[in-house]
Amino acid sequence: GEANSGLWPVHRVTSSRKPAMPRPTSKSKTKKSKGYSSKTLPKKGIKLKSGKKYGTVKQADLGAALKQGSAPKISTVDSKVSVSSSNSNSNNRGGVRVVARFRPMNSNEKKRGSNISGPIIELLPDNLSMRFSTEAQKEMKISDDTARFTFDYIFPTSATQLDVFAQTGKDMVPELFQGFNCTILAYGQTGTGKTWSMMGIVGTKNEGVIPRIVESIFEGIENADVNIEFAVEVSYVEIYLEQIKDLLxxxxxxLKIRESKAKGIWIQGVTETYVTSNQEVLDIMETGGRNRAIASTNMNAESSRSHSVFILKLTQKHKIHGSSKSSKLILVDLAGSEKVSKTGASGQTLKEAQGINKSLSALGNVIKALTSGSKHVPYRDSKLTRLLSDSLGGNSKTCLIITGTMAFYNMEETLSTMRFGKRAKQIKNKPKVNEEKSIAEYKALLAEARAKIRDQEKLIQALQESQAFIPDEGEDEFGAADAAAAADADADA
Structure with a gap:
């Protein structure tokens, strides 16, 4: 198919008030306006870096994805991305999809030794179930029933970054184009591979979920119907000691969190940037990443001291029909849960650890309320939970990556993480397509409804004219009884 050139230009905004999105033109132009800068519009759509690692998305298949219905599936074959109409990873459509990833023991864990020979986790062949070893159960004094967990997918320690993307992010690309909000969160003990799974090393085979899903989104735009205009807008924040900081x-x-019927949950005053390529997004993430709060602890040489939240908004507008769809992708790298006695935290790092554990505790309370049928869900107890109120129990398709380690030294933390994932898997979200139909489409729907009414009226009139009588269930029974009585009378006569 023809490459899509329907991208609105780039604007850099440092307030909650966004400029109007101009329509794309056939000529390459650079526009300037007070309060923002813009980049040159591409003439022939988005130029991706050479050697696309994920292949392309066919226009016909993407067209199916843009319609409301069963989401197409992006499947991974030989490191390529293609689209098909099924979705094997979406068996838990209304719920939170939970996948678990365990890393092998690192050098520090090996030096500490173990009272247990071998790994504490046993993975079952179906890649859906796991259990703590018999030795680990004895050490933690838990029964075999409580030591078993089942998730939507469990990665072996040999799993590649591509494997993780295949089970988490790839199915969300067509869902975004359908108009659904999507969220991916990484949760686990500090140093267990959350940031590695989400970011990895960009530009290599070890890049994580975020760069892979971003590139797939822009490939989808490039191969979409030329009659659809797209706008991609990104923002990047961290939640540090219950304050929201703009990483850009x-x-x-x-920054403050606001809520409205029209916009849902949003961050007032955050920098929002329109982008036209996956490379621009990665550059922005690199800039923001340098501003994140990190510190060295006994558990992790580069421990994230904040929760990072990257938000990508995708807007689509059909040039002919005038209808539009808007969807939001939220990518969350949570700070690791910590035991202060293990991390050696003191001073500022101790204060940070307490703040991290407090917000993660609030997150756990929200999940408990959602899965226990509580009438009150304490979203407002922390900035993190309020920002994720759509992602957990609301209008979003959500995937949770839980990370752990095979090490005996951290088995209690790993058990806690597995229990967190088990509870999260019970959450029922209410995702919906975020679509605005044009006046013409509403008129067409009205005309269709009126035509159906006319057909029904004609049928009623025809039945009345033919004096047709359709007895209801009760009348039919009485009629049968009368007929039987008449038959008996005839027999007596």
Whole structure:
């Protein structure tokens, strides 16, 4: 298919008020306006870097994805991405999809030795179930029933970054184009591979879920119907000690969360940037990543001291029909849960650890309320849970990556993480297509409804004219009784 050139230009905004999105033109132009800068519009769509690692998305298949219905599936074959109409990873459509990833023991864990010979986790061949070893059960004093867990997928320690993307992000690409909000969260003990799974090493075979899903989105735009205009807008924040900091404009370090019927949950005053290529997105993430709060602890040489939240908004508008869809992708790298006694935290790092554990505790309370039938869900107990209120129990398709280690030294933390994942798997979300139909489409629907009414009226009139009588269930029974009585009378006569 013809490459899509329907991208609105780039704007850089440092307030919650966004500029109007101009329509794309056939000529390459650079526009300037007070308050933002813009980049040159591409003439022939988005130029991706050479050697596409994930292949392309066929226009016909993407067209199916843009219609409301069963989401197409992006399947991974020989490191390529293609689209098909099924979705094997979406068996838990209304619920939170939970996958578990365990890393092998690192050098520090090996040095500490173990009272247990071998790994504490046993993975079953179906890649869906796991259990703590008999030795680990004895050490933690738990029964075999409580030591078993089942998730939507469990990765072996040999799993590649591509394997992780295949089970988490790839199915969300067509869902975004359908108009669904999507969220991917990484949760686990500090140092167990959350940031590795989400980011990895960009530009290599070890890049994580985020760069892979971003590139797949822009491939989808490039191969979409030329009659559809797209706008991609990104923002990047961290939640540090219960304050929201703009990672693209660090001076904005105490942003407020707002909520409205029209916009849902949003961050007031955050920098929002329109982008036209996956490379621009990765550059922005690199800039923001340098502004994240990190520190060295006994558990992790580069421990994230904050929760990072990257938000990508995808807007589509059909040039002919005038209808539009808007969807949001939220990518969350949670700070690791910590035991202060193990991390050696003191001073500022101790304060950070307490803040991290407090917000993660609030997250656990929200999940408990959602899965226990509680009438009150305490979203407002922390900035993190309020920002994720759509992702957990609301209008979103959500995938949770839980990470752990095979090491005996951390088995209690790993058990806690597995229990967290088990509870999260019970959450029922209410995802919906975020679509606005044009006036013409509403008129067409109205005309269709009126035509159906006319057909029904004609049928009623025809029945009345033919004096047709359709007895209801009760009348039919009485009629049968009368007929039987008449038959008896005839027999007596």
């Amino acid at each position: 404009h660090p001076a904005n370090d105490n």
